[in-house]
Amino acid sequence: MRQYIIAGNWKMNKTVSESVALAEGIVEATKDIKKTEVVIAPTYLAAAKVADVIKGSNVKLAVQDVHWKDQGAFTGKVSVDMVKEIGAEYIIIGHSEQRQYFHETEETVNLKVKKTLEAGLKPIICIGETLDERNGGKLETVLSTQVKGAFQDVSAEDAAKCVLAYEPVWAIGTGVVATDEQAEDTQKYVRSVVAEIYGEAIANGMRIQYGGSMKPDNAQGLLAQANIDGGLIGGAALKPDTFFAIIKAAEEAL
Numbered sequence: 001m002r003q004y005i006i007a008g009n010w011k012m013n014k015t016v017s018e019s020v021a022l023a024e025g026i027v028e029a030t031k032d033i034k035k036t037e038v039v040i041a042p043t044y045l046a047a048a049k050v051a052d053v054i055k056g057s058n059v060k061l062a063v064q065d066v067h068w069k070d071q072g073a074f075t076g077k078v079s080v081d082m083v084k085e086i087g088a089e090y091i092i093i094g095h096s097e098q099r100q101y102f103h104e105t106e107e108t109v110n111l112k113v114k115k116t117l118e119a120g121l122k123p124i125i126c127i128g129e130t131l132d133e134r135n136g137g138k139l140e141t142v143l144s145t146q147v148k149g150a151f152q153d154v155s156a157e158d159a160a161k162c163v164l165a166y167e168p169v170w171a172i173g174t175g176v177v178a179t180d181e182q183a184e185d186t187q188k189y190v191r192s193v194v195a196e197i198y199g200e201a202i203a204n205g206m207r208i209q210y211g212g213s214m215k216p217d218n219a220q221g222l223l224a225q226a227n228i229d230g231g232l233i234g235g236a237a238l239k240p241d242t243f244f245a246i247i248k249a250a251e252e253a254l
């Protein structure tokens with residue numbers, strides 16, 4: 001049985017004081033959550049303060065990206081040791097916004113995944129197709145390339161620590177959510193690619209989140225699907241009540 005994982009990706013939203021307030025609201029809302037893993041990913045700037053707020057709570061910390069080098073002249077970047085020191089457990093890697101706007105490639109995703117695992121942290125690896133790719137019959141090729149690229153030279157033991165997040169680019173921030181069936185069919189396919197690389201046991205144990213306009217009113221249907229093991233939430237993660245409503249849908253889906 002895979003444990004649901006609901007993660008809030010705050011993207012470039014919330015100042016430090018707003019982040020602290022949001023984290024406090026989420027800690028309070030989730031104090032009785034028992035079964036679902038709850039993760040929040042504030043900006044780097046707010047991450048250390050948010051880490052203090054969530055200490056001892058049901059909420060875990062992620063950051064939204066990392067560099068694959070240990071240290072040095074990489075202006076604007078943050079290393080995995082810096083992330084680890086403040087107590088983050090997860091690192092979001094390969095988000096489509098990184099791929100689209102900041103030159104993220106299969107190769108840099110793979111370097112970041114390996115570095116994260118080497119440090120003992122867990123990657124949330126994002127994959128997803130554009131609408132043109134889906135309509136052009138390239139869905140499976142795109143996703144299989146992304147999955148295989150991310151896991152290049154990653155051992156089965158390490159792969160088992162990773163979470164995948166299927167985020168169709170056309171559903172992110174658009175309000176156009178994938179239907180339950182589209183998401184389920186696609187995630188089933190993604191799991192088959194993992195099985196091709198690592199075998200059924202690792203594939204069946206791997207958690208695959210859905211992301212892209214997941215909201216309180218569609219979460220229940222999505223989370224009821226056999227191959228959807230949680231959500232990576234953008235807009236709806238920016239308020240304790242909407243984020244909590246999605247967590248509750250996961251908690252009740254178990």
Ligand code: 13P
Pocket residue numbers: 009095167171172173174175211212213214232233234235236
């Ligand atoms: P939205 O939930 O705002 O569509 O964002 C999804 C996402 O990109 C999470 O990483």
